[in-house]
Amino acid sequence: MQKLDLVIKNGTVATSADIISCDIGITGGRVIALGENLEGESEIDASGKIVMPGGIDSHLHLDQPTGDGSVMADDFYTGTVSAACGGTTTVIPFACQQKGDTIRAAVTDYHARAEGKAVIDYAFHLIVTDTTEQVLGHELPALIKDGYTSFKIYMTYDALKLNDHQILDILSVARRDGAMAMIHAENSDCIAWLTEKLEQAGDTAPHFHAASRPPVVEREATHRAISLAELVDVPVLIVHVSGPEAIEQIRWAQNKGFSVYAETCPQYLFLTAEDMERDGFEGAKCICSPPPRDKSSQEDVWRGLENGTFQVFSSDHAPFRYEDDKGKKMLGEDTHFKYIPNGVPGVETRLPLLFSEGVGKGRIDLCRFVELTSANPARIYGLYPRKGTIAVGSDADIAIWDPDKEVEITNEILHHNVDYTPYEGIRVRGWPETVLSRGEVIVKGGEFHGKAGRGNFLKCESPLPAKPKYRVARRT
Numbered sequence: 192m193q194k195l196d197l198v199i200k201n202g203t204v205a206t207s208a209d210i211i212s213c214d215i216g217i218t219g220g221r222v223i224a225l226g227e228n229l230e231g232e233s234e235i236d237a238s239g240k241i242v243m244p245g246g247i248d249s250h251l252h253l254d255q256p257t258g259d260g261s262v263m264a265d266d267f268y269t270g271t272v273s274a275a276c277g278g279t280t281t282v283i284p285f286a287c288q289q290k291g292d293t294i295r296a297a298v299t300d301y302h303a304r305a306e307g308k309a310v311i312d313y314a315f316h317l318i319v320t321d322t323t324e325q326v327l328g329h330e331l332p333a334l335i336k337d338g339y340t341s342f343k344i345y346m347t348y349d350a351l352k353l354n355d356h357q358i359l360d361i362l363s364v365a366r367r368d369g370a371m372a373m374i375h376a377e378n379s380d381c382i383a384w385l386t387e388k389l390e391q392a393g394d395t396a397p398h399f400h401a402a403s404r405p406p407v408v409e410r411e412a413t414h415r416a417i418s419l420a421e422l423v424d425v426p427v428l429i430v431h432v433s434g435p436e437a438i439e440q441i442r443w444a445q446n447k448g449f450s451v452y453a454e455t456c457p458q459y460l461f462l463t464a465e466d467m468e469r470d471g472f473e474g475a476k477c478i479c480s481p482p483p484r485d486k487s488s489q490e491d492v493w494r495g496l497e498n499g500t501f502q503v504f505s506s507d508h509a510p511f512r513y514e515d516d517k518g519k520k521m522l523g524e525d526t527h528f529k530y531i532p533n534g535v536p537g538v539e540t541r542l543p544l545l546f547s548e549g550v551g552k553g554r555i556d557l558c559r560f561v562e563l564t565s566a567n568p569a570r571i572y573g574l575y576p577r578k579g580t581i582a583v584g585s586d587a588d589i590a591i592w593d594p595d596k597e598v599e600i601t602n603e604i605l606h607h608n609v610d611y612t613p614y615e616g617i618r619v620r621g622w623p624e625t626v627l628s629r630g631e632v633i634v635k636g637g638e639f640h641g642k643a644g645r646g647n648f649l650k651c652e653s654p655l656p657a658k659p660k661y662r663v664a665r666r667t
């Protein structure tokens with residue numbers, strides 16, 4: 192029997208497949224034994240606790256240049272400390288190509304931002320904004336080989352968006368080279384047209400953000416994204432789905448047997464468009480895209496989490512401070528909603544909110560919780576089983592939860608560098624107490640104990656879920 196560095200004893204161990212009672216033996220940063228009565232150099236008693244794979248937040252923005260004068264509040268240190276304190280042990284933020292520049296330049300820049308700062312392991316998705324021959328024919332294939340096996344495509348935002356022809360080109364590369372394409376699905380022209388109409392009526396206060404991007408705008412783009420993927424015969428993942436209109440399109444495609452995956456986020460379960468009507472400029476705190484909808488939409492999103500329509504639950508943490516001339520108020524309080532930086536913080540509250548309202552209220556079980564927040568992101572982005580499970584050989588990225596701990600979410604208890612949380616005052620039951628990253632205890636009693644820069648870059652494999660179905664004649 193190999194000597195064990197550390198044993199987590201007496202816990203209830205939950206993975207996406209099973210809930211079992213066993214000890215976990217860790218050596219060299221990896222799980223090397225699951226068994227009874229294991230003994231190690233040091234031990235953690237997890238009696239009465241739930242032991243789960245650390246969360247994987249596969250959609251968040253850290254230290255990402257924006258180009259409009261705003262600056263993200265979290266860098267790779269504060270963002271990953273906050274992630275870890277919320278039970279997350281891997282993050283996959285975005286390296287965003289600037290139009291006219293190479294993707295390699297973005298990747299190099301992003302590595303420099305992460306190195307020496309990240310406290311947990313990280314991979315990168317690419318954001319492709321410029322589909323030149325060089326990008327499609329050389330850069331992307333080389334980057335996919337180097338472990339950047341997923342990329343996000345925007346159908347809106349002037350600085351980022353691609354037209355259908357460009358999207359078809361990129362989807363063809365994803366198909367040929369085995370990458371996962373993530374799609375931000377909102378119709379850009381509809382948003383521009385509606386924004387003009389609102390402007391003409393003088394309706395530019397923060398809450399009109401929701402009226403400028405109604406559900407039909409998301410539904411149309413979701414259907415179009417699915418159709419483009421069908422044409423190319425390639426799997427796609429629709430990110431940050433906000434309500435029933437887009438869900439219906441996704442369900443339709445899934446029922447037809449297309450590999451269409453979907454992600455949703457806490458803001459679509461816990462916020463509504465009414466939150467953007469808060470007094471004065473306060474509504475700006477909840478501006479994100481797509482916007483939160485209504486109570487009934489929240490129920491539809493819950494149903495999608497319960498019935499398997501969604502595979503991934505991530506935060507879309509996009510951290511802008513409120514009282515800050517580089518944040519939500521960068522142009523003052525009288526500004527047009529269209530100039531307010533989009534995004535809400537949520538990397539630390541993602542898991543406790545879903546655990547409390549989902550598992551605690553019986554909407555999803557523990558295995559589904561792990562699946563949505565850790566195992567599936569690992570599978571879909573090519574990190575499984577190194578990450579996303581507790582199995583012999585996997586990295587010892589583990590969160591030990593006290594399922595009975597009651598916490599009132601306030602910004603004061605969070606570790607991000609944002610000066611507010613949209614979830615202020617929500618009471619949750621269940622919180623990750625102890626968090627291990629590659630066998631090292633980095634969060635103890637809810638407080639961070641790790642070192643800046645200890646996080647490693649992860650090369651992603653070509654994900655199995657990105658494999659085409661070979662349903663149509665090849666067009667690539």
Ligand code: DUC
Pocket residue numbers: 252375478479480481507509533534535
């Ligand atoms: N929407 C995005 O697409 N990204 C970041 C924040 C947001 O609201």
Ligand code: ZN
Pocket residue numbers: 375430431480
């Ligand atoms: Zn997006």
Ligand code: ZN
Pocket residue numbers: 250251252507509
């Ligand atoms: Zn995002």
